[in-house]
Amino acid sequence: MRPVASLVHSRTRVRPRYALLPLEGFPDSRLPTWPGARVRVLASPALGAGFVQYLIDLPAGGRGGFPADGRGDGRGTETFCYVLSGSGTLAGGSGDYGGRHPLAAGAFALLPPGDAVAVSAAPDAGLSLLVLRKRYEPAAGVEPFAAVFGHEADVPRQVWADNPHSLLQTLVPDELGFDLAMNIFTFSPGFGLPVVETHVMEHGLYFLQGKGVYYLGDDWMEVEQDDFVWMGPYCPQSFYATGPVPSRYLYYKNVNREIEV
Numbered sequence: 001m002r003p004v005a006s007l008v009h010s011r012t013r014v015r016p017r018y019a020l021l022p023l024e025g026f027p028d029s030r031l032p033t034w035p036g037a038r039v040r041v042l043a044s045p046a047l048g049a050g051f052v053q054y055l056i057d058l059p060a061g062g063r064g065g066f067p068a069d070g071r072g073d074g075r076g077t078e079t080f081c082y083v084l085s086g087s088g089t090l091a092g093g094s095g096d097y098g099g100r101h102p103l104a105a106g107a108f109a110l111l112p113p114g115d116a117v118a119v120s121a122a123p124d125a126g127l128s129l130l131v132l133r134k135r136y137e138p139a140a141g142v143e144p145f146a147a148v149f150g151h152e153a154d155v156p157r158q159v160w161a162d163n164p165h166s167l168l169q170t171l172v173p174d175e176l177g178f179d180l181a182m183n184i185f186t187f188s189p190g191f192g193l194p195v196v197e198t199h200v201m202e203h204g205l206y207f208l209q210g211k212g213v214y215y216l217g218d219d220w221m222e223v224e225q226d227d228f229v230w231m232g233p234y235c236p237q238s239f240y241a242t243g244p245v246p247s248r249y250l251y252y253k254n255v256n257r258e259i260e261v
């Protein structure tokens with residue numbers, strides 16, 4: 001929180017194809033199925049995004065979740081969760097993974113379209129969660145995916161673009177049953193994306209650690225830990241890390257589907 005007498009100058013930018021949203025600018029929301037939780041709505045269709053992303057802080061002993069959405073057309077809502085801090089458990093709604101999965105910082109889960117999700121914070125510790133939800137896009141002849149549970153510490157860091165100073169972790173398998181990717185980039189200070197990329201896929205990006213400079217649209221902008229960035233289709237984008245520690249960010253990308261006309 002800033003001192004009360006400070007100026008309110010902000011790095012916040014909202015443009016048709018991107019938004020840079022530092023965390024300090026989000027008022028709290030409350031959600032009926034997350035009683036007691038502090039919710040920040042990072043991205044939504046109202047911004048231009050094809051998905052919804054939340055930052056949810058559950059108090060110690062708190063519970064929340066999403067009910068099964070009951071759609072029979074294969075276009076149910078899929079849910080990705082990533083734990084920023086704290087501990088607790090996650091229970092999936094149906095199928096053969098209906099058990100309880102421990103949650104700790106770095107744990108993640110992707111639940112298939114339509115499934116219920118139930119999360120509990122440990123009695124003695126709160127839980128801070130990034131949650132992304134989107135409508136699943138079925139594809140003819142392709143089986144929808146089964147639930148994925150993991151921990152980022154168990155996902156290999158692969159050298160990306162022939163640069164050992166840029167490492168990519170692919171949390172969700174790169175298979176056609178999945179219509180999204182969730183990846184973590186780690187860049188050593190001074191390194192980043194080697195080009196300005198421009199592509200049809202959109203991103204919901206949460207800055208996990210460090211700081212750097214992001215190119216969005218046609219401007220370079222400073223970014224740091226806890227910033228959220230939405231990049232819409234064809235938003236020119238690039239990045240390099242600055243500061244004393246490696247920069248890490250978790251990002252969503254819609255993939256593997258034909259573009260509707």
Ligand code: UGY
Nearest residue numbers: 185193197203237238253
């Ligand atoms: O996968 C990507 O599109 C990634 N290279 N984009 C990004 O980090 N902004």
Ligand code: MN
Nearest residue numbers: 197199203237
């Ligand atoms: Mn990209």
